[in-house]
Amino acid sequence: MDLIARGHDSGATAIWAGVFWLLAIIAIGAFVYALTRLLLDRRSEARAQAATASAVPNVPMPVVEPAVPARAILDERLARGEIDVAEYRERLDALGT
Known part of the structure; x- marks a missing residue:
């Protein structure tokens, strides 16, 4: 306890800080990936609906x-x-x- 009070620890704090930031970066990356996929899926569904709507046969122009x-x-x-x-x-x- 006396060594920690003087600023000398075994390095475990630094390791856990590194693990925390690594997990934080992974979580942010996963969020960005999920958001991008969600937006792209909505776009492709909208295009598919538009293509289906415009491909109606036997409609006279x-x-x-x-x-x-x-x-x-x-x-x-x-x-x-x-x-x-x-x-x-x-x-x-x-x-x-």
Whole structure:
């Protein structure tokens, strides 16, 4: 007891302090690992649900008419001189009109 009071112990205190910090680091690492896995699992479940929801067969897609028909835009570009007549005709043929 007299040696401990003077600051001379057998080193057992240092060993137990080292064991404590080692266990603390392992516990923190396990917590970070578990939290990461939890978040990643939730993301993958959300992706799987989104993929399942978007893979519904035989659902007709609505036909949406453009606000400005492509032919009108093409006519405007020709009138402004952005494209020449050959390119106008080529693009008009590509539109199928």
